[in-house]
Amino acid sequence: MTNHHQPTRGEPRVALVTCTDLPHLDPDDRLVLAPLAARGIAAEAVSWDDPAADWSAYDLVVLRSPWDYALRRDEFVAWAQTVPTLVNAADVVRWNTDKRYLAELSGAGVPTVPTAWVAPGQSWAPADSGEYVIKPAVSAGSQDTGRYDLADPEHRELAVRHVRRLSDGGRVTMVQPYLEAVDVVGETALLFLAGADGLAFSHAIRKGPMLTGPDLGVDGLYKPEEITPRTATPEQLAVADRTLAVVPGGRDRLLYARVDLIPGPDGSPVLVELELTEPSLFIGHADGAPDRLADAIVTQLARRP
Template sequence: MTARIAIVTTVEMPVPDADEELLLPHLPEAELVSWDDPAVEWSAYEVVILRSTWNYTEHLADFLAWAERVSAVTRLVNPLETVRWNTDKRYLLDLAGRGVPTVPTTFVAPGETAPPESLEGHIVVKPSVGAGSWGAKMLKDDPAGASAHVAELHAGGRTAMIQPYLSAVDTAGETALIYLNGEFSHAARKAAILSQGMSWSTGLYADEKVMGTEATPAERELADFVVAGLEGLAYIRVDLLPSDDGPVLLELELTEPSLFLGVSDGAPERAAAAFRALLD
């Protein structure tokens, strides 16, 4: 069968992503290709689905230019306008403005100075364009260290984002709720990474300890509220953290999220069906 769907990764991935290994046997219409492989003829595919393109954070301008070229010759999923918006976490400001409870975040662009109070206490400093915990640093009562990390990010031309560290994650973990074609599929619980020390077996993203879980009613309510404001997306991952006031949004993953297909029975089949439906 000639592949009609491109499942997009990067030439820098040493092995296929776990999601892709689970997905592809159920989706014979698809094949794995790399966004940064100049030999690929993208117009040969009816649908091009972003999956493990995790080196894009180091090549954002090139990646967005590639996505624009692909969109001109075939269908890109998720779509170009979503990718442009979602690859910079300043989208959190938009969501907060729509009434979505989010982790309080201060964004500091190159040339700007972080408010002194944002550097105090137990915080996380990371780039606004990043994936897999790249560039994220947890600091506690170390304003000088936090300021230095902001300066380091600025030196690389990156906008820094500063968030309070919500310590409940150390015991409760982070909840990821996965939606396929707008319908809830499954949830995963991720253990805290920054407070436990990180490993990088692929070199592209921090290794995560993930297991299947049942989302709480409050988590489902918030995630459903977020998803209700989105249309036409093949996959959505809503990452939530616990807080004293209930769950809050940490990230809304619409570009290249792990879907944790291995933690829920039938998830690979559901993802394959959702992606196959894009051909209709």
């Protein structure tokens, strides 16, 4: 990688945006560096909050692993608005970094996990039974996320404490039923990348279950994931298309999108999250995916004036 303080002449410059915890990018993201170099593109990792970064020096600024933004979302969104060559664009970042977008998607007819929203200071009482997931509306990875069996008195108390802790921090809480199919079938992530004819399906992966119990307030942005390739079904692809059709500004200006699905109680796929800001793209789990991501970046460069 080149030094982002020294301009490279004669070739497009692309910043791959990361955070100070990952100064050399996530290992999966590093797989795109060689394909970009082969296409004559100089790419380098730059932390989004680096005060020395000159974002105007780049032909394209690609959000990849700025995974420390969750507790600084306002600052992150304000920063995004200052970068005209950012992909995905700042208005998408604002919309997608608060998971209350799920309510908008549900209202548009997208099958989503039923979600109750608890505003800061709002009272909340747990249900008498059932397994539920509690997490903040603004989060990265599985931080501040827990799974609770509300028939268990200890879990009920821990769930109340979890909501209170988020509320005391001024954060909106999400409460969702735990979809048991994830324990057997897992979660399916469908990855889409920009192409000459717009956003196109690239590959899919399976994520194994990650939540084993309550969140006890222990820090940790990154939890181990069990990732394997998966073949997307026509039904999953149809739900993904319905989801992407609701993206503000249209799907075809996006560099990438990740649609995360879990089977609902009747077995049909329901949306868990739509990741448009800083998703892991799992390009190391699909043949040709690093080259497809490099080509997507080339496509975005060609769209710039």
